[in-house]
Structure formats: C-alpha cells, structure tokens
Amino acid sequence: MSRLIIEPGHTERQYWRDLWRYRELFYVLAWRDISVRYKQTVIGVLWAVIQPLLFTLIFTVLSKMAGFGTEDVPKPLWIFAAMMPWQFFSASLTASSQSLVTNANLISKVYFPRMIVPAGAVVTSMVDFVITFGVFLLMMAWFHVAPTWRFIAVPFLMLLAFMAALGPGLLITALNVKYRDFRYIIPFIIQIGVYVSPTFYSSTMVQEKCPEWTWLYSLNPMVGVIDGFRWALLGGKGGISLPSFAQSVAVTAFLVILGVWYFRKTERTFADII
Amino acid sequence: MSEIPIRVENLGKKYLLSHMGRGGYKKYTALRDVLTEAALAPFRSLRRRIGRATQNGQPEDSARPESSSREEFWALKDVSFEIKRGESVGIIGRNGAGKSTLLKLLSRITEPTTGRIELDGKVASLLEVGTGFHPELTGRENIYLNGAILGMKRAEIKGKFDEIVAFAEVEKFLDTPVKHYSSGMYVRLAFAVAAHLEPDVLIVDEVLAVGDAEFQKKCLGKMQSVSEKEGRTVLFVSHNMQAIRQMCQRVIFLKQGKIAYAGDPHAAISGYLGQGLDAESHAAIDLTGYPRPCPIEGAVFQRVRFTDGRGQPASCVRLADALGVEVDIKAKKPLRQFNLAMAVIHGEGLRVFSEAYSDQHAMPDLSPGEYTLRFEVPMRFFKMESYFLTLAMNENGKNCDQVDGLLMPEIVDENPNLQMESQRWGVLRVPVTWDLIKPVMNQAVTGGIHK
Numbered sequence: 001m002s003r004l005i006i007e008p009g010h011t012e013r014q015y016w017r018d019l020w021r022y023r024e025l026f027y028v029l030a031w032r033d034i035s036v037r038y039k040q041t042v043i044g045v046l047w048a049v050i051q052p053l054l055f056t057l058i059f060t061v062l063s064k065m066a067g068f069g070t071e072d073v074p075k076p077l078w079i080f081a082a083m084m085p086w087q088f089f090s091a092s093l094t095a096s097s098q099s100l101v102t103n104a105n106l107i108s109k110v111y112f113p114r115m116i117v118p119a120g121a122v123v124t125s126m127v128d129f130v131i132t133f134g135v136f137l138l139m140m141a142w143f144h145v146a147p148t149w150r151f152i153a154v155p156f157l158m159l160l161a162f163m164a165a166l167g168p169g170l171l172i173t174a175l176n177v178k179y180r181d182f183r184y185i186i187p188f189i190i191q192i193g194v195y196v197s198p199t200f201y202s203s204t205m206v207q208e209k210c211p212e213w214t215w216l217y218s219l220n221p222m223v224g225v226i227d228g229f230r231w232a233l234l235g236g237k238g239g240i241s242l243p244s245f246a247q248s249v250a251v252t253a254f255l256v257i258l259g260v261w262y263f264r265k266t267e268r269t270f271a272d273i274i
Numbered sequence: 275m276s277e278i279p280i281r282v283e284n285l286g287k288k289y290l291l292s293h294m295g296r297g298g299y300k301k302y303t304a305l306r307d308v309l310t311e312a313a314l315a316p317f318r319s320l321r322r323r324i325g326r327a328t329q330n331g332q333p334e335d336s337a338r339p340e341s342s343s344r345e346e347f348w349a350l351k352d353v354s355f356e357i358k359r360g361e362s363v364g365i366i367g368r369n370g371a372g373k374s375t376l377l378k379l380l381s382r383i384t385e386p387t388t389g390r391i392e393l394d395g396k397v398a399s400l401l402e403v404g405t406g407f408h409p410e411l412t413g414r415e416n417i418y419l420n421g422a423i424l425g426m427k428r429a430e431i432k433g434k435f436d437e438i439v440a441f442a443e444v445e446k447f448l449d450t451p452v453k454h455y456s457s458g459m460y461v462r463l464a465f466a467v468a469a470h471l472e473p474d475v476l477i478v479d480e481v482l483a484v485g486d487a488e489f490q491k492k493c494l495g496k497m498q499s500v501s502e503k504e505g506r507t508v509l510f511v512s513h514n515m516q517a518i519r520q521m522c523q524r525v526i527f528l529k530q531g532k533i534a535y536a537g538d539p540h541a542a543i544s545g546y547l548g549q550g551l552d553a554e555s556h557a558a559i560d561l562t563g564y565p566r567p568c569p570i571e572g573a574v575f576q577r578v579r580f581t582d583g584r585g586q587p588a589s590c591v592r593l594a595d596a597l598g599v600e601v602d603i604k605a606k607k608p609l610r611q612f613n614l615a616m617a618v619i620h621g622e623g624l625r626v627f628s629e630a631y632s633d634q635h636a637m638p639d640l641s642p643g644e645y646t647l648r649f650e651v652p653m654r655f656f657k658m659e660s661y662f663l664t665l666a667m668n669e670n671g672k673n674c675d676q677v678d679g680l681l682m683p684e685i686v687d688e689n690p691n692l693q694m695e696s697q698r699w700g701v702l703r704v705p706v707t708w709d710l711i712k713p714v715m716n717q718a719v720t721g722g723i724h725k
Contacts, residue, residue, distance in 0.1 A: 006382060006391040028422035032408060032415075039410045039451070109405045110423055111382040181304045271384040272289065 015264070019113045029103075029120035033095075034127055048128035049135050052083040059083075059200035073234045074143045077136075081233045082199045082226045084132050085161050089222055090190045092125035092162075096169030097186050100177050104274045114267050115260075118173045122165050126158075136233070145234065153232040160228065160252065164221040167255030170263045177266070177274055197222040202230070203244055214244065221255060224248025278394065279475045279507050280357040280380065285389035287350045287375050349375040350531045353389070357475075357509065362501040364522035364539065365511045366546050371528040373511045377401060377479050380509070395474030395507075398425060403481050404464035409453035413444055413463055416452050420467045434470045441496075442466035461485045462492075469496045476500060477509045490517070497521060515543050515622060519659075520696055544660045544681060547621050558587065564677055573609055573667050573674040576644070577602040580683050590684040593658070597651045597683065601665060602644065609640040609669040614647050618682075620701040621660035627702075628664075657703050658685050658695050 004014070038044040059079045096118035100107060103117050140147065168189075176182040197220055198206070206217050217223060224245045350372045357363055365373050378384045380391060381399035406423040407416050417438055421431040431438075439445055442463040444455075452460060461484050478497065485493070494517055501508045501521070512518055518525060518539060525542035527535040535545050558579045581598035582588035591597045601614065617628035631637070631647065663680040666673065 004382075004393040006379070006386065006393070008386050008388060022425075024428055025422050028419055032411065032419055035415065036408055036410045105402075106406050106423065108383065109401045111399070112423070112425075179305045179308070181306060268385040271378065 015113055019115060022112050022116060025112055026116050026120055026123070029116065030123040030127070033121070033124045037124075045131060048131045052080060052087045052132055053135070055083050055087075055199075056080045063200045074145065077139055077143050077145060078230070078234065079200055080136055080139060081230050082197075084129065084136060085157075085225050085229050086194065086197060086199055086222065087132060088125050088129040088161055089165050089225070090193065091128060092122040092165040093169055093172075094186055094190065095121035095125060096165065097172040097176060098183055099169075100173045100270065101180075101183075101274065107274050108271050114270055115170070115263060118169050118263075119166065122162060122169060125165070126162070129158075129161075140233075147233070150232040153228065157225065157228045157232055160249065161225045163256050164225050164252045167221070167252060167257075167259040170259030171255065174259075174263045174266045177270055193220070193222065196220055198226050198230075203227050203241055207241060207244070215247070218244040218247040219251050221248055221252040224252065277359050278356050278392075279359055279397075280394075280509070281392040282356070282380075283354050283390050283392075285350055285353040285376075285379060285391060286348060286387050287372075287379060287384070288387040289347045289349055291345045291347050293345060348531050350379070353528075353531075353533055355526060355533065355536055357507055359395075359474075359507055360501070360505045361524060362498075362508045362522050363510065364518040364525040364542075365509065365528060366513070366515075366518060366525060366542060367528035367534075368546075370530075372531040373528055374401070374479060375531075376528070377477055377509070377511060380477060393475075397475045397477065398468075398471040398473035399477040399479070400424075400465075400468040400481055401477075401479045403461050403468075403484060407452055407460070407464060410451055412451055413448045413455070416463070417467055420464065424468060424471055425473075426471060438466045438470050441469060441492075457484075458486060458489065462489060465489070465493055465496075469493075469500075472504075473506065475507045475509065479511045480513065490514075494521060515547070518543065540658065540660070540684065543621070544684065547660050547662075547681075559680060561677055567676055567678060568673060570675045571672070572607050572669055573603055573605045573612075573640075575601065575665060575667070575675050575677050576604055578663075578665070578677075578680060588683055590686050591653055593653050593656070593685055593687040595653055597653055599649050599651065599663070601647045601649075603647065603667065603675075604644050605640045605642050607642055609674070611637045611670045612640045613637050613668055615666045615668075616649060617664040617666075618651075619662045619664060619678075621662070624701055626661070653685055654705060655702050656685055657698055657701065658687065659701075661685075 041047075043050075056076055056079045060076050063075065063079070099118045099121040100114070106112075107114065107117070172182050172186065196217065203217075203223060207214050225248070227241075227245055227248075353372075353376065365376065367373050375384075377399065378401070379386050380393070381397065381401065383399075383401075404420070406420055408419065411419060417435065418428065418431055422428065426434075439448065442459070442465075444459050444463055447455065447459065452463075455463070465481065465485075476497070481493065497508055497510065498521055500506050508521070510518070510521060522539055524537060525539040526533055527542040527545050535542050558577060560577055561575045564575075579600040579602075580588050580591070581600065582591055583595040583598070585598060588597075599616070603614075605612075613630055613632045615628055615630035618626040620626050629649075631649075661682045662678070663682055664676065664678045665680070666676040668674055
C-alpha cells in the first residue's frame, strides 16, 4: 500500500495520480448534477435547447436589420453554430465558478482532489452541448446543408471549448472561495461576452471594418472557439483567420495554465476558508 | 501492510482569527473591503501618527492596522502518537479540544501548520453521516453517489449493494427521493454505505450522536466487528463514554489542542470526566479554592484525603478493600445539630446512593474549631468505572457547605475480567451468590441426551 506523508507546504506529487484514481467521482458528480436538474421537471431536457434557439431567432432578426452578410450560409444556421459553443461556455463558466462554494459540504468533509468539482461542472454543460448539437444536425438537414470533411475537427474544437471554459472557471472558483464577490463578475462577463464574441457577426467583419481593434478582439478565447466551430460545421468561408485563431488559442492556453496554477496554490486552504 | 498505519509527529494546526476593531462582523473578505482598506490605509497611518504624538510613552502596535487585529489560535499543538495495526483507539475531549481538527488533518482535508503525518494504508473517514447525499435523488442513487464520494469504485458498490440495503433496512424505499425519508432511515442508509467501505484504517467522528438507541447499537456492533473480526484499525471520536469503553483498547484524551493523556481507557475517561484533577495521584485534595454550588455559611470543607483499608494515603483502591475518606472541616461558629452527608455519583451523572453521619450517630452540637470526620465505603459494591463524591454539611437542616465532583480513587482488581466488566449492567455491583444444583436422577438426564 502506498505510503503517504503529509507535511505543511508539501505539494503532493501524487495529486495527478489521485485525479486519475478519483476519475469515477468526476463522472458521478456530473451525473448527480444532471439527474438533479431534470428531476421533477416538465420540459426537462428541452431547457438545454430553448436558450440557444431563442438567441438564434433574435440575432437572426437583429443581423438582418443591421444588414450583416453571412457568406452563403443560411443565417439561422450560421448564428446557431456560434450560439452552441457560446451557450456551452457561458453555462460552464457560471457553473464552475460557483462549484466549490456550492459543494462546500463535500469540501469540508471528504478528501478528493478538488479540481474534480469545477471540472465536473464543465462536463455537465457538455451534456447540454451534445443535445444542442443534435438539434443543430436537425437544422442542417432542414436547411439542406451537407456536412463537410471538416467535421472531424469538431472533437478538437470541443476540447478547445472545454479548455476555454476550464481556465477562467478554475481561476474564478478559487478566487470566489476567499473573495465572495467574484461570483457577481460572472454574469457581467457573460453579458459582455455575447457582444465581444462573434455570435451575430463574424471575425472577418471585424478585420474589415475595424482592423485596429482586431488584436484586442482576438484576446477573447471564445473568438477562436466560435470561429473554429463555424469553419468546421459549415461549408463555405466560415470566416476563420489563422492569426486571430492562433492568438485566441494562445490566450486560452495561458488562462488554463494560470487557472490550474492558482487553483493548486490555494487548494490546501479551501477547507479552512470555505 | 505496515505495522504502523498512522504515525503523527509534532502535529500542529494554527488558525488566524480576525477581530474587527470597530465593531461589525466581517465574515468573508470581499474585494470591495480589500479595496476600501487599501484606499483608507494612508489616512489610517496618519491618524495613528497623530495619536502617537498625543499619547506619551504608550507602546503601540505599529504592525497591526487599527481596524482589525488577528489572533493566532492553535487548534492542535505538538500532538504526537502512533497507532498500530488492528488497534481500536478512542479520542475524547471537550468540545473545542481539537478532535475534529485532528481527524480532518488525518483525512487530508486540511493541511497541518507544523509537524508531519505518515499514513500507510488506505484511510477512509466518516466525519459526517450522509456526506454528499442529495435530497432529490433516490435512495438507490444516493448509495452510488455516497459510495463514490467515500472512495468506492462503482463495481464495488454494485457488489455490496444488497448488503448495504439489508443493513439499512430500507428495501421498500430505495426508489423514493431521500428528502422523503425519516431522519432515522436517512442516518441508517448513510451509515450503511460507510460501514461497507473496506479501508485499512477507518476514522469515525461522533456519528453516534445522531440516531436512536437501536441505530447506535448497530453502529457500534459493526465497528467492533470491523475492528475485531476484520482486524482493521479504527480511530473513534465520541462523547459516549460507554461506547468508548466498549470499543477501544487505547484512548487519547485531548485538552485544548494538546494530548493530556494517552493510554488506559479508564484513566483517560476519568481525566475527561473529572474536574481537571490529575487522575493518577490525588490522595489529598485541598478544597479551599474549590468551586461551590452555593454560598458557604457557618462551616467550610478544607481538605479531603483518601486512604486505603490500612489508613495509608491511596490514589487507587482495591475492589476487595474499603475506601477511607477523611474530611477536614472548620466550624466558624457554634453549630447545632451538625450533620455530614456523602453521595456517590456515577461517572455519567447518575446518583447512586447517599448516606449521612446521622444514620449511625446522633447529630452533635459543635463549638467553633477544626474537626476531622472519617467514613469508610466498602468497594466491593462498585464497578470498575468512574465515580464521584459529593459532600454536604448542614446545621439544623440548613446547608453550610457542599462540594461536588470529587473523583474517587481508581478501583483496581488483581485479575480483572475486563470482558465481563464491560458487560455489567447498571452502576453498582451486588455480590449475588450462585449455586449449581445437580439433579438426583442421573438416568433421566443422560437418557435424554443420548438419543
């Protein structure tokens, strides 16, 4: 049996091994959140789909009024392709940033690697994403748009979206344990995020109309994700520009590293402060 | 598997308590408070400098800002012990002594401030009954959830599912959401899952506090079988001294974060139940500063001495012997119809019996001065547990003085049968005489047996 030494300041090298050993807990917590959400509900699963559909409807009308072109793809489809990952991002960021405090009773009574909690929250949103994706495929059939070979990029883009949500999620949830007002920042970020991410417009539009802002715009990790999804799911010029995408992915990677580092650093004090 | 699954050296845990200087309760640090503090900081130091100038010679604490001070609180300090494989160890202490903190440290929930812990073997902790239970999920779902949280693999839970349900006696309600369970069912189910973990070391924190007597018996029984039959190590925190006595071979008594005593269960429990007196040697007790339940009038208890049958000072007394108690009193004024009464209280608060001087003698009139009263208690009626003496004096029926909670010397026996002792009911021992009578008609008996 493994020997374990607990000393102050001794960052456990076994942490990553523990994460693997506790992987079942990961699924169990996600399963718990999902089951609970749909207990005693009427529409249940459909809630996952209503929000992006509604947004799509509204944005379709808005961009028609604003006169934005959509590069030879049916507008609702084009917008929905962006709303899907956006919905995933906003739901998982909201869930993961509150996850530690919500599970305070577990944190203070049981040992497990705490990173499972926010990561599990992101997985819960992933299930919703899969459902919305199903609806998207139906929409594609409706609009007679055929999938291209680029569909194989979808899993990688899912991973990118996961990272984009996980990085800030870890960071904010760890900060929220000590400074409780961080959870008020989240709705604010989400509200602004809808506008600074290419949900009802495209990145090419930004490059054409406001080139001087492109670098700032590309700091948004969701830019890469949404552009990537549009490119992979829809034929035609989905509006992907490589430098913008690369910049966005770099920001995502940076946030993930920052999030993991800060989380691990403060993790040992969670049980005391929470 | 190691012979010493748990080794703790110089363990300490420090918390920082913050005190708001200007009133108001600050529970969470909010970003706005941090910003406010930072903004006001220059003004504060200015005010302090002015304050310093007007107060001559006053030592001021420049390290601490005016608005809040932080106090160090050591929940545990310099705790060291070893637990051997298969041992069943109890941890007792008052609320706030550091028991739960110790368990949290051993369960890796929080980090120590000083010292080190060595764990060898799989450790499972049950710090709260029903950790992770979600009220919306059914009993079945919660078994899987709770099991996973406690560290069981899904396959393991599946294999033990029937056992768990049988132990909890909730077959009928498996598919009802747990929020509809009675508190008894809830607690039985929660314990059932935890009871079927198979760790090398099981750490249990006061879970017997919830649940009815039936449940407590079941829990204790299960923990005992885990310890004795399966040979696992058990660490058990409880306020139930009966349970501790029944289950534990060794007891650690924590007092204000330090180990006050570790070893024999009886001594540890006496230390815990006593008024902070040293359980080991107190043949004479000075009562002058001793707390009284009511005001002293006319006469006062000064000292109490315990002696054995031969009149020698004794810190322990044999079962076959008699305990001699000598009480020094001082009469401050003439006392008419003086009487002294003694009562024995069993460790957990039950009044066992009381006797008085007047039972054997006429009540005297005493002139002012110092007197010594002596009485003898035969020990053969006592169990090998903790008892306390209460002494009271009165004059003409009016109470003069009273002292409670005097721990009686430990009762020892040459060859104690500890197994039998722990199974005795009640608070006293009564020497019942036994006889086995052989029947006259041997034929009938043997004929019946050899069928």
